[in-house]
Amino acid sequence: xxxxxxxYASDGPSGLSSATHVGHVEQVNTLLxxxxxxxxxxxxxxxxxxxxxxxxxxxIDKTGKRLxxxxxxxxxxxxxxxxxxxxxxxxxxxxxxxxxxxPNGQDISSFIHKVEFKLHETFVNNNRAFKTxxxxxxxxxxxxxxxxxxxYFPLSSGEKPISLYHMLKLYPPDSQAQTWPKGKPVxxxxxxELIFSDxxxxxxxTLTKSAVGxxxxxxxxxxxxxxxxxxxxxxxxxxxxxxxVTEKYNEYKGRAQTAEIEIAELRRDIAxxxxxx
Ligand code: SLL
Numbered sequence: 001x002x003x004x005x006x007x008y009a010s011d012g013p014s015g016l017s018s019a020t021h022v023g024h025v026e027q028v029n030t031l032l033x034x035x036x037x038x039x040x041x042x043x044x045x046x047x048x049x050x051x052x053x054x055x056x057x058x059x060i061d062k063t064g065k066r067l068x069x070x071x072x073x074x075x076x077x078x079x080x081x082x083x084x085x086x087x088x089x090x091x092x093x094x095x096x097x098x099x100x101x102x103p104n105g106q107d108i109s110s111f112i113h114k115v116e117f118k119l120h121e122t123f124v125n126n127n128r129a130f131k132t133x134x135x136x137x138x139x140x141x142x143x144x145x146x147x148x149x150x151x152y153f154p155l156s157s158g159e160k161p162i163s164l165y166h167m168l169k170l171y172p173p174d175s176q177a178q179t180w181p182k183g184k185p186v187x188x189x190x191x192x193e194l195i196f197s198d199x200x201x202x203x204x205x206t207l208t209k210s211a212v213g214x215x216x217x218x219x220x221x222x223x224x225x226x227x228x229x230x231x232x233x234x235x236x237x238x239x240x241x242x243x244x245v246t247e248k249y250n251e252y253k254g255r256a257q258t259a260e261i262e263i264a265e266l267r268r269d270i271a272x273x274x275x276x277x
Contacts, residue, residue, distance in 0.1 A: 027052040031059065035155045063156040066198040072207050073196070074111065075215045077103045077226060078149060079189025082170045084182070085140065092140040094170040098147050099136035103191055103216050103226045109133040111206050114152040120145040144168050151194070157203035159196060191216075191226040 024045060030052050031041035036059050048054035082096035100115055102108045115135040119126040120143070128137050147166045153159040169188035172180040199207065220227040 024050050027055070031056060034059075036063075037154070037156070040156065059156075063158065063200050063202045065201045066158070067201060067204055068198055070199060070204065071195060071197050072199055072204065073193040074108065074207060075103050075191065075193050075226075076108065077101055077189055077191055078164055079166055079187075080147075080168050081185050081187050081189070082168070083185045084170075086183070090140075091142050093142050095138070095140050096168060096170060097136055097138040098149070098166065098168060099134065099189070100149055100151070100164075101134065101136075104224055106215070107133065108135075110209070111153065111157070111203070112151060113154045116148075116150040116152075118148040118150070141170070144170050154203070154206070156200060157196075157206070158200050159203065162194060164192070191231075 027045055027050050028038075028041050031044065032038065034056060036044075036056075040059060041055070044055035044059050045052070048058065078098075078100045080096050080098040082094045084094055085092065098117055100108075109132060112135075114129055114131050116127060116129045117135075117137050119128065119137070119139070120141075122143075123139065123141070130136075145168055147168050149164040149166060150161050151164070152161045167188070169186055171177065172184075172186050196203065196207070216231070217224050217227045219229050
């Protein structure tokens with residue numbers, strides 16, 4: 001049934017408000033079958049005295065209106081950690097966790113409907129879906145492969161799902177393999193931002209309501225390794241890389257110009273020699 005795609009695992013109606021709606025099951029169901037969430041349906045019906053037409057018009061209007069020119073982003077951290085198993089009873093050499101979370105431990109479930117992790121076919125039931133946080137899979141395995149993480153947003157957002165591609169890493173980088181201490185976890189996760197352009201009014205409300213306090217801390221601490229400071233350092237690294245590339249570009253451009261002049265001179269010499277023959 002298509003509608004099950006749109007149910008909301010984490011935000012069911014409160015006991016009190018469902019009591020008020022006894023006797024209006026049909027109206028609620030009509031709105032649910034249109035793809036609106038339970039809380040949305042209850043809220044709209046209450047506002048319009050259980051007139052299902054008015055309530056659905058209100059919801060269509062509110063969820064359909066986009067804020068033109070508005071761009072809003074939400075930070076995420078995704079990737080994996082892995083640790084070598086001390087005793088290997090089966091073929092499986094490592095225990096790993098792939099995850100999606102807020103960089104500051106903030107709740108990202110308020111604007112996420114569902115997260116799917118698509119694992120390698122060698123895993124039983126390799127498509128793992130989560131409608132509530134934490135969004136993560138812990139497994140044991142023997143090999144590295146690409147994991148597709150598909151993020152679904154609430155229906156009222158009108159946003160298409162976003163897919164992230166992540167290479168599961170079990171082993172330290174080759175350059176460090178010799179010196180890697182036994183039992184030290186391998187970290188392979190990244191900071192990124194989900195960017196929403198022209199969000200619906202409804203989704204914008206959801207996104208701004210969920211943003212409490214700074215998204216990432218000023219300075220890195222134990223668990224929170226992504227900070228404004230590390231962001232600034234990364235920007236500096238990028239700037240310096242850009243200026244190195246520009247410098248090299250100018251150097252080669254200069255060499256190309258010199259070579260052009262030399263070619264022209266040689267052509268002239270050849271022409272002169274040809275004429276003298
Ligand atoms: C490789 N191309 O050969 C990759 C495939 C697949 C890893 C890696 C299964 C574990 C289990 C598992 O680790 N698959 O079935 O319990 O390296």
